Amino acid sequence: MVKHDVKDLKLAPKGKKRIEWAETSMPVLREIRKRFEKEKPLAGKKMSACLHVTAETANLARTLKAGGADLVLVASNPLSTQDDVTASLVTDYGISVFAITGEDHKTYYDHIRAALKHDPVVTMDDGADLVSTLHQEYPEKCNQIFASMEETTTGVIRLRAMHKDGALQLPVYAVNDATTKYLFDNRYGTGQSTVDGIIRATDILLAGSTVVVAGYGWCGRGFATRCKGMGANVIVTEVDPIKAMEAAMDGFRVMPMLEATQYGDLFVTITGDINVLRKEHFENMKDGAIVANSGHFNVEIDIDSLQELAVEKHAQVRPLVDEYILPNGNKIFLLAEGRLINLAAAEGHPASVMDMSFATQALTTEFALKQKQPAGVYMVPREIEDYISTLKLKTMGIEIDELTEEQKEYLSSWEMGT
Numbered sequence: 001m002v003k004h005d006v007k008d009l010k011l012a013p014k015g016k017k018r019i020e021w022a023e024t025s026m027p028v029l030r031e032i033r034k035r036f037e038k039e040k041p042l043a044g045k046k047m048s049a050c051l052h053v054t055a056e057t058a059n060l061a062r063t064l065k066a067g068g069a070d071l072v073l074v075a076s077n078p079l080s081t082q083d084d085v086t087a088s089l090v091t092d093y094g095i096s097v098f099a100i101t102g103e104d105h106k107t108y109y110d111h112i113r114a115a116l117k118h119d120p121v122v123t124m125d126d127g128a129d130l131v132s133t134l135h136q137e138y139p140e141k142c143n144q145i146f147a148s149m150e151e152t153t154t155g156v157i158r159l160r161a162m163h164k165d166g167a168l169q170l171p172v173y174a175v176n177d178a179t180t181k182y183l184f185d186n187r188y189g190t191g192q193s194t195v196d197g198i199i200r201a202t203d204i205l206l207a208g209s210t211v212v213v214a215g216y217g218w219c220g221r222g223f224a225t226r227c228k229g230m231g232a233n234v235i236v237t238e239v240d241p242i243k244a245m246e247a248a249m250d251g252f253r254v255m256p257m258l259e260a261t262q263y264g265d266l267f268v269t270i271t272g273d274i275n276v277l278r279k280e281h282f283e284n285m286k287d288g289a290i291v292a293n294s295g296h297f298n299v300e301i302d303i304d305s306l307q308e309l310a311v312e313k314h315a316q317v318r319p320l321v322d323e324y325i326l327p328n329g330n331k332i333f334l335l336a337e338g339r340l341i342n343l344a345a346a347e348g349h350p351a352s353v354m355d356m357s358f359a360t361q362a363l364t365t366e367f368a369l370k371q372k373q374p375a376g377v378y379m380v381p382r383e384i385e386d387y388i389s390t391l392k393l394k395t396m397g398i399e400i401d402e403l404t405e406e407q408k409e410y411l412s413s414w415e416m417g418t
């Protein structure tokens with residue numbers, strides 16, 4: 001049996017069904033897997049991936065293995081692992097996994113170390129914890145990395161900061177910044193799965209409630225739009241004037257968070273920044289306000305100050321809901337200890353959208369192995385985006401027009417004016 005540290009191998013049959021169910025909505029990845037099986041573009045390459053270990057990720061792992069990769073998979077968040085999926089990956093698919101739901105901080109990092117001890121030549125990250133640990137604890141291994149892939153906005157921001165500081169020692173592809181990723185996964189994936197996580201955790205009715213969304217990036221706008229579609233009154237808070245204006249012109253109320261605290265029934269942070277909700281905000285919230293985070297790290301809600309402020313805390317009044325009582329008697333409900341709600345309380349993004357994200361990961365891995373680049377943060381090639389979007393449309397049964405010869409000529413000329 002391959003090396004592993006998972007919760008319980010007996011969960012494998014349930015995990016296998018879940019992986020197969022997800023696969024039915026991942027036709028692009030399936031197509032890539034079929035080709036990888038024949039062509040083996042990753043033959044013999046040691047790979048370590050630090051991702052949310054879900055049924056969708058399992059299908060990416062199968063694809064990479066089909067391409068010939070010798071893969072170790074670890075969790076990119078202690079709460080997002082699906083234990084039945086890890087069991088099946090080890091038992092049914094022979095993929096080495098180190099991930100257990102609810103693992104503590106030490107185990108989380110021990111698992112990341114296990115991935116690095118595998119001596120990968122390719123790494124894949126969701127949030128950059130693998131690359132960051134590599135640079136801090138195993139700097140001598142950086143040289144052997146041919147390429148790395150990064151899945152999420154927060155990770156790309158971290159890696160660009162590393163590069164700016166002159167610290168980044170390897171080439172990283174910003175998979176997050178591919179249109180086939182952020183336009184769909186961040187917007188529709190996060191939008192729907194955040195609603196899903198909040199509803200599963202609380203069973204609240206969105207219609208008629210006031211939802212305050214902090215951050216109007218692709219994830220924030222996806223979530224705000226889904227909430228509006230379900231009948232909520234949505235308020236957006238922003239620090240970026242352009243994004244704030246977009247939110248305003250998309251029809252949302254925009255105001256500072258302190259002002260929004262008097263209206264909100266539900267507050268959701270999706271900014272990628274620290275302490276977006278803090279003491280002065282909690283003090284001003286209505287009785288019964290619900291607070292959740294859908295950003296990558298659990299830093300967006302200042303839980304320490306909520307804890308200090310509260311005169312009483314009742315943990316787990318429902319699964320994943322903690323109640324804090326403030327000195328004025330008001331209750332605030334914090335979901336999933338401020339961890340990303342869509343993966344902690346629901347199952348992450350639906351497979352159909354992860355199909356495009358993980359197709360981008362698989363094809364970028366194949367591309368990256370063709371030529372080693374100097375250290376830096378690189379974009380996914382346009383041809384990969386075009387291939388994936390064309391194939392995805394086809395699998396959705398959607399046909400589009402083609403440019404006529406005359407139109408092509410017109411678009412490449414500059415002489416013809418009014």
Ligand code: ADE
Nearest residue numbers: 052054056057347348349
């Ligand atoms: N990130 C968001 N949703 C996900 C999912 N279903 N699987 C893996 N990573 C994800």
